[in-house]
Amino acid sequence: MNKGSTRIAATIVTYGFVGLMAFLSIFPFVWMLFGATNSSIDIIKGRMMPGGALATNVSTFFTQVNAPLVFWNSAKIAILATILTLAVSSLAGYGFEMFRSRHRDRIYSALLLTMMIPFAALMIPLFIMMGKAGLINTHLAVVLPTIGSAFIVFYFRQTTKAFPSELRDAAKVDGLKEWQIFLFIYVPVMRSTYAAAFIIVFMTAWNNYLWPLIVLQSNEQKTITLVISSLASAYYPDYGVVMVGTILATLPTLAVFFFMQRQFVQGMLGSVK
Amino acid sequence: MALARRGGIGRYYNVNGWLFVAPALGLIALFMIYPILWSLWMSFQSGRGMMLKFAGFSNIVRLWNDPVFIKALTNTLTYFVVQVPIMILLALILASLLNNPKLVGRGFFRTAIFLPCVTSLVAYSVLFKGMFAHDGIVNATLEAIGIIGEPIPWLTHPFWAKVLVILAITWRWTGYNMIFYLAAMQNIDKSIYEVARIDGVPAWARFTHITIPLLKPVILFTTIISTIGTIQLFDEVYNLTEGKGGPSNATLTLSLYIYNLTFRFMPNFGYAATVSYVIVVLVALLACLQFFAARERDR
Numbered sequence: 001m002n003k004g005s006t007r008i009a010a011t012i013v014t015y016g017f018v019g020l021m022a023f024l025s026i027f028p029f030v031w032m033l034f035g036a037t038n039s040s041i042d043i044i045k046g047r048m049m050p051g052g053a054l055a056t057n058v059s060t061f062f063t064q065v066n067a068p069l070v071f072w073n074s075a076k077i078a079i080l081a082t083i084l085t086l087a088v089s090s091l092a093g094y095g096f097e098m099f100r101s102r103h104r105d106r107i108y109s110a111l112l113l114t115m116m117i118p119f120a121a122l123m124i125p126l127f128i129m130m131g132k133a134g135l136i137n138t139h140l141a142v143v144l145p146t147i148g149s150a151f152i153v154f155y156f157r158q159t160t161k162a163f164p165s166e167l168r169d170a171a172k173v174d175g176l177k178e179w180q181i182f183l184f185i186y187v188p189v190m191r192s193t194y195a196a197a198f199i200i201v202f203m204t205a206w207n208n209y210l211w212p213l214i215v216l217q218s219n220e221q222k223t224i225t226l227v228i229s230s231l232a233s234a235y236y237p238d239y240g241v242v243m244v245g246t247i248l249a250t251l252p253t254l255a256v257f258f259f260m261q262r263q264f265v266q267g268m269l270g271s272v273k
Numbered sequence: 274m275a276l277a278r279r280g281g282i283g284r285y286y287n288v289n290g291w292l293f294v295a296p297a298l299g300l301i302a303l304f305m306i307y308p309i310l311w312s313l314w315m316s317f318q319s320g321r322g323m324m325l326k327f328a329g330f331s332n333i334v335r336l337w338n339d340p341v342f343i344k345a346l347t348n349t350l351t352y353f354v355v356q357v358p359i360m361i362l363l364a365l366i367l368a369s370l371l372n373n374p375k376l377v378g379r380g381f382f383r384t385a386i387f388l389p390c391v392t393s394l395v396a397y398s399v400l401f402k403g404m405f406a407h408d409g410i411v412n413a414t415l416e417a418i419g420i421i422g423e424p425i426p427w428l429t430h431p432f433w434a435k436v437l438v439i440l441a442i443t444w445r446w447t448g449y450n451m452i453f454y455l456a457a458m459q460n461i462d463k464s465i466y467e468v469a470r471i472d473g474v475p476a477w478a479r480f481t482h483i484t485i486p487l488l489k490p491v492i493l494f495t496t497i498i499s500t501i502g503t504i505q506l507f508d509e510v511y512n513l514t515e516g517k518g519g520p521s522n523a524t525l526t527l528s529l530y531i532y533n534l535t536f537r538f539m540p541n542f543g544y545a546a547t548v549s550y551v552i553v554v555l556v557a558l559l560a561c562l563q564f565f566a567a568r569e570r571d572r
Contacts, residue, residue: 010476018370021363022385028400029388032412035403043403046410081549083469092297099290111298115303116556117310118505120528121549124315124535125308148300178289200363207393209508214536225395232399233515239403246396257391266392268449269456 035243043239048054048065057240064228064241074206074223075106077139081205084147086197093156094182116148139217152197159193196267199260203253224249315546316357325543328518332547342548346529353503356439361496364447368454390514398512401441431523434514438524441509450495457491493567498560504552527552
């Protein structure tokens with residue numbers, strides 16, 4: 001009897017705790033959604049009901065912000081960075097795993113160490129470099145330093161360990177060259193790895209803030225992340241407009257998450273296989 | 274030498290291998306190795322903008338006499354010391370609760386708790402700034418249920434601003450750490466728990482004596498990742514406190530200070546580079562420390 005009641009108490013505590021955590025995790029999203037439909041004053045006061053200000057907020061957002069351009073900027077940067085990072089990193093992951101050489105392991109360890117380099121220690125030299133190259137205020141300057149990523153190379157090399165070497169041997173017997181094996185056998189076989197890596201890199205690029213903040217100076221070049229940041233830092237921010245912006249900025253990554261949940265989690269976990 | 278003796282085919286493969294890794298290595302060399310060495314060199318120089326002169330250790334001396342730097346360093350370490358353990362423990366508890374197959378709706382709970390990871394750092398900082406405004410929803414709710422008598426000055430009081438930053442980071446990253454633990458728990462043999470339960474080991478002891486030791490490699494990994502992240506903290510602080518570092522620099526972090534030194538005040542690249550090397554050293558030291566601490570306890 002006593003044992004039974006402690007079990008019930010434990011169950012209540014468990015559900016209570018997990019439920020509370022889940023509620024706290026979701027709450028800001030709900031607040032954001034309701035916020036977009038309310039006026040700024042109602043949002044701050046915490047009105048948690050759909051209001052009638054959605055149309056006003058959306059139209060104010062679209063008059064204050066050149067939304068199509070800003071979205072195009074974000075998408076362009078994220079897609080370009082993702083394609084280039086995946087190409088470069090999967091080549092390197094394949095190369096490190098498939099080819100033996102005397103220095104391979106030493107170079108690979110050095111490469112992994114670069115994961116610990118904090119961006120704050122790179123931003124001044126990178127800024128000067130981009131200035132000298134005449135790339136300040138261009139999207140190329142945002143993308144270039146992000147392509148070479150030790151983390152994604154590591155991810156590809158880890159998953160390449162599971163790539164069946166018989167496939168490669170058979171292809172070699174058939175006379176395929178190394179680049180053909182990579183392009184026509186490795187890439188299709190590894191598509192789930194590419195999907196998972198795509199999600200990580202795309203999200204990182206889409207959400208990137210500090211480096212674009214430094215490099216992109218004119219309004220025509222700014223990304224959605226920079227725009228919501230500056231909308232919210234106004235002295236009296238119009239929270240209805242800010243909410244519309246945050247929803248639009250979160251929507252792409254949220255969509256990726258819900259449609260590709262398995263690859264999403266797999267990508268995040270990728271490194272500890 | 275060995276290469277030449279092995280002859281044509283060995284060399285062919287090696288050349289091919291280098292071609293595969295060359296683009297990545299080249300980019301990392303150009304955009305990481307070269308800049309990090311350059312900022313090391315810069316940290317021994319001083320002057321305005323690009324007019325730099327060699328200055329020996331004067332920047333390092335200046336660090337110790339710079340109250341703003343000391344403040345930024347203390348804040349950064351405070352975030353790390355307070356926030357990382359809370360978050361890791363919370364993520365571990367949630368993971369072991371949600372690993373229970375008998376828990377109804379655990380798929381929903383997992384997704385819900387993981388959801389904050391989907392937001393950008395800027396987006397959630399902006400949301401938190403609104404929710405924690407003086408007359409905002411958090412204060413209103415806390416007042417309504419009688420926890421506080423008057424609104425907490427989240428954004429304007431040095432102590433509460435720090436608490437807000439810690440709450441915000443914990444909200445954003447707990448679910449991220451949790452999924453690492455959930456994945457690792459899949460590999461733990463369920464029968465260990467069964468035996469312990471039959472032997473009458475209470476749940477909390479099962480958690481501290483079975484789960485935590487078995488998950489140690491993952492805990493170490495996530496702790497290092499979180500450490501590196503927390504020490505580089507920028508986006509949240511910049512957006513929660515309008516780029517100023519909060520009331521009397523209470524939330525200023527090292528990264529934000531470097532940003533201010535470089536792009537907000539009269540640019541001083543040399544001194545900013547010195548501050549950035551404090552982050553480099555801190556990250557390296559703490560990662561080593563955690564690594565060795567974990568290995569020591571293994572013995």
